[in-house]
Each structure stands twice: as structure tokens, then as C-alpha cells.
Amino acid sequence: ILNVEQSPQSLHVQEGDSTNFTCSFPSSNFYALHWYRWETAKSPEALFVMTLNGDEKKKGRISATLNTKEGYSYLYIKGSQPEDSATYLCASLGSWGKLQFGAGTQVVVTP
């Protein structure tokens, strides 16, 4: 994988349901994997920064895992709420400090 790829591009979730989505990134020259939350008309805000293979991070109902050997990360939202509606971006940080973003997964939570 040469670029950071996220799937799916968008998803609709019913309030209360849990969901997850994927980020794939180049495993060579890897230093860290970032997740950001981006609400409409605002700026991206960091959720997690992960560096070690097997890392798991959690913030409230949102959690993330990291597999650096195979180059993927999952973001999980448990019990989705309408306020979770946003675009979730992942970004791969290479050893030279280059932070490259995927195109994002747009999450829409409907009541």
C-alpha cells in the first residue's frame, strides 16, 4: 500500500448501534498512526495517536486498534449517538515526519 486508504467512504448507523471502519497504511517507514474527528464547518481534532503494534486506545465510546505489521487500524464506535456524526480521518506518520491523511469515513448517525 502506497497511500493511506480508508473504508468505507461513508456509512449510516442507527442510534444505539455500534460500528467500526478501517484505515490501511504503508507499513514501511511507519512511525505513528493518527485518528482525527472532523465535524462539518470545523477543523479536524485529534482522537488518538498510536505507535506500537497491538496498541489499543479508548476515549469514551470510541476506541481504536493498531496492527503495524499488516498496516491497518480499526476505529470502533460503541452505542452510536447523533453527536458522533462526523468524518473520521486517519493519518500515517512516516519516520521523516510526513503526516499523510486518508480520504476519511463519513459517519451519519440517525435517531
Place this chain on the structure above:
Amino acid sequence: DARVTQTPRDKVTEMGQEVTMRCQPILGHNTVFWYRQTMMQGLELLAYFRNRAPLDDSGMPKDRFSAEMPDATLATLKIQPSEPRDSAVYFCASGEDSHTEAFFGQGTRLTVV
């Protein structure tokens, strides 16, 4: 409340004009990124600096774009001459170092007519 400040917030200009966007990173941050928001690619990396030195600007169209950090409190992105296809939102972000989270400014919405 430390934050990244970008000016102007909105800019409308005519094709062929020079455009300069400015970014004030968070005090003490030594890494600065410039991104362009596109429909297809999300956040496209244009250039980034560490300790004011440009490390990579391979994402920028070299013939018309230039990025500089005249001092630690100011980063600039210049387009000369501007073209309609440059219309986008340009984000600046800074980080304490290259290995921690990036903090984003509010963006500059550029419209070239």
C-alpha cells in the same frame, strides 16, 4: 487558549492574482503542515516544516505555489498566479514535534474566479 490561527478566513480573488495565506502556529510547536481540502483526496499534504526548515514540499505545484516560514511564529503559503482550480480550503496545522498530534487552524477558504 492556544490555537493555530489562519488568516484570512475567506479570500475571493481573480484569476492571475497573487494570494498569500498566513498561519500562526501554536507557540512552542516546531512542526508546521499545510494541507488542501479536496473532494477526492480529503486532506492533501502540500508542504511541511520542522524547526522552520522545509522538509517536503513535493505535494505542491512548484511553478505557482511556495511555502515559507520567515520566523517561528509565521508560516506563509503563496500562490502566484492563482487559477480557478486552486479554489479550496487550505488548512495549516502545527505539532509540538513531528510525532505528536497535529492541531489545525480554522482554514482559509480560497475562491479564484
